[in-house]
Amino acid sequence: MDKLIITVAVTGAEVTREQQPNLPITPDEIAEDVYQCWKAGASIAHIHARLPDGTPTQSKEVYAEIKRKIREKGCDIIIQFSTGGAVWHTPEERIQCLDAEPEMATLSAGSCNFGDDVFMNSPKFMELLAQRMKEKGIKPEIEIFEPGMIENALRLVKKGLLELPLHFDFVLGVPGAMTGTIDDLLFLVRKIPAGCTWSVAGIGRYELPLAVHAIVMGGHVRVGFEDNIYYRKGELAKSNAQLVERIVRIAREVGREIATPDEARAILGIQK
Template sequence: MSNTPLIISAAIVGAELTRDTYPNLPLTPDEIAEAAEEAVNAGASIIHLHVRDENGLPTQRVDVFETVTEKIRNRCDCILQYSTGGAVGTPVELRCNPVSLKPDMATLSMGTMNFGSEIYENTEETITTIARAITDNDVMAELEVFDFGQLETVMRMVKKGLVPERHHMDFVLGVPGGMAATISNLVMLVNRLQEGQTWAVAGLGRGQLPMAMHSIAMGGHVRVGIEDNIYYRKGELAVSNAQLVERVVRIAREYDRPAATVDQARQILGLSE
């Protein structure tokens, strides 16, 4: 039973969500910064960040990332993790650009797949390109793995030096087209990791809470937030990202895994070195 402090990552915006679906969605730099601060106060130590343009649409524009970053930094300390996923269809050059701002971490999605009715495109060339941007900027990669073969791709590409050996792993489970958010699947993935590898799980939709429970008890870390799941429980929208974080904190406390402080999270991830 591991009592390592629990790193909670809050995915507070996302790229696909709209106010039609989730009315409290933070869109402007100020709203996003406020949501980040609330999540951090609730117990999150990583902010998984997408940003939106003036029209509330997802963007990979460097200036917007810069503005939002500054606003967040003014409000609170946290590990900032930029998404390089963009929205479905964003060209790879644009996806990479914000990494030049040298956030603490950046995501690297490890394969192409159906994402519901769309294709989420991450060719080996795309992966290699984004990986290089991450490495060149001395940023830490969080590898996003949506299916089992993508985990084997990680190993193959790490061995070839195309993907950074020093990374944090995130299993994103429950995308229609990827692996379902089941404990059986999570165990298969975790059993395939190297000993000592840090990992988190993000369960989509109704998979968010079970995956968080399991990860707490497995010694993993957790991603929650409205990007992945807008409900607090069946039929009841979450009030805020902070509300989703708070529940995980309460459960983790019962388990004697306190939510990691930002400094603890940095240490666990090797970001303070």
């Protein structure tokens, strides 16, 4: 079994300071939070940018600043930017973050309901994202919110816009999309082509049980305030690093070693 890649999704686009007082918002806060998570064992940072008042932004300048501040700390974590942004961002805004040259970026492989909103990813936009990432040598992480999205991604492979093996992230438990039961996870894992890698991001109460299963199944794990703000029911997490530390402890207890960023690069086929 490969070593475990832990992704930390530190901020997201939806969570507020009112909900989670320790949410990192500014580039300085995000960089410091990522640094702490890296020291705790995270090897990928999934990043959304925010304006100082907390509003989500896809500004390439803000993304570039976050990247620079992370690297200034001597932190070699894999930097993954979100092309998902917030549901109200336009496709033109969303794609901009690729100009800040992350090593990885997300590519959501279809549209779905998202709480009271709709998360729109038209076939044209998915093709544009895949094409741009291919040109720039950015490794896509294929975000799967519903089973049909796997087929959408494989269609992009047939068109030559994505290359196997893909790295999938199953985002499970979004209200309006697929639930996050263990059956759901098993079903999705069986559907992806052999040789592909996968991680799971369980939303809210789904985060921990899905992570535990991924650890023993040979998958990878995403945790962080974007997906879940609690340590346990009724108790807010103190930090993103606290959520990473728990995954590290559980993985080590069951004999799964933790991948460093360079080991994660090798597993995912990313050239530094």
